[in-house]
Amino acid sequence: MTTPQHKIGSGFGATSTADDVLHGIDLSGKLAIVTGGYSGIGLAATRALTAAGAHVVVPARRRAAAEEALKDVDGAEVDELDLGDLASVRGFAERFLATGRTADIVITNAGIMACPETRVGPGWEAQFATNHLGHYALVNLLWPAIERGRGRVVSLSSVGHRRSPIRWDDVHFERGYDKWAAYxxxxxxxxxxxxxxxxLAKDAGVRAFAVHPGGILTPLQRHLTREEMIGEGWMDEQGNVLATFKTPEQGAATEVWAATSPRLAGMGGVYCEDCDIAEAATDPEARSGVRSYATDPGEAARLWALSAQLTGIDAFAR
Structure with missing residues (x-):
């Protein structure tokens, strides 16, 4: 089977920063929506995008924290959004659409990782609901503004996708919870x-990309104990960092590159890492590349149908 998952030689790499990949790119007049754009790599992405001239809307579950984090960022705007609450997602989308503005870039950056078993909405597992279903609903509800922009949607994934395919027989972990498998x-x-x-969107001129930002120590790790981080090889017994982590600015680079790079014109539907399209992973132990089950078009269509059924939202329904 052929795959579009091949490096294109972007000229950037693991140590490139968001500012590096935006050098020479003028985003004046463009509007970006960055969920979670007030913390960790999301904040770094917001800073880089605004520095390049974009206006960035940051929907935030913790509005006060977002406003504090972004108080010195010209061109950033904060609104409220809880991805685990469909009513909140719908409320944000309705407020944005009512402004009549166009969404040129959407980066679904927010997420949670390896949290204790938590249920949201009608009993959905929180990581699937927050990281996927909330963003699925958001993009579909914002589709009129995204379609006008004819731009890009960037979905934040992770090398963590190697921990589990979609568990079709128990998506919400109702028969025993494993926080890493859920992540x-x-x-x-x-x-x-x-x-x-x-x-679905390419005929309308909109392209979508998935991104692994790399390993970065951010608030995403807040649910992990020191013992767990030692077990993952991230630090030693004294708390000294062992793994080679990216800075937030380096971690934000791939999502910003996917959202703006002219090298990706005419492309889409691929998984990117280190500011390039990733190769398909053939080694099950590899910590780079993308697993075939994560890019399978049949699996993707099946997940879309399930997401539409669960949320009752589908901008592309015939």
Whole structure:
């Protein structure tokens, strides 16, 4: 089977920053929506995009924290959004659409990782609901503004997708919860979402990409104990960082590159890492590349149908 998952030689790499990939790109007059754009790599992405001239709308579950984090960022605007609450997602989308503005870039950056078993909405597993279903609903509800922009949607995934494909027989972990498998499933869903969105949206001039930002120590790790981080090889017994982590600015680079790079013109539906299209992973132990189950068009269409059924939302329904 052929795959579009091949490097294109972008000229950037793992140590490139968001400012590096935006050098020479003028985003004046463009509007970007960046969920979670007030913390970690999301904040770095917001800073870089605004510095390049974009106006960035940051929907935030913790509005006060977002306003504090972005108080010195000219061109950033904060609104409220809880991705685990469909009413909140719908409320944000309705407020944005009512302004009549165009969404040129949407980066679904927000997420949670390896949290204790939590249920949201009608009993949905929180990582699948927050990382995938909330963003699925958001993009579909914002589709009129995204379609006008004829731009790009970037879905934040992770190398963590290798931990689990979609568990079709128990998506919400009702028969025993494993926080890492749940995280892996949600990150696989983020890739499959981009694959099918791209297939549906490309005729309208909108392209979608999935992104692994790399390893970065951010508030995303807040649910992990020191013992767990030692077990993952991220730090030693004294708390010294062992793994080679990216800075937030380096971690934001791939999502910003996917959202803006002219090298990606005419492309879409691919998984990117280190500011390039990733290769397909053939080694099950590899910590780079993308697993075939995460880019399978049939799996992507099946997940889209399930997401539409669960949320009652589908901008592309015939």
């Amino acid at each position: 892996g499933q949600a990150k696989t869903a983020n890739v499959l979402f981009a694959v099918h969105l791209d297939a």
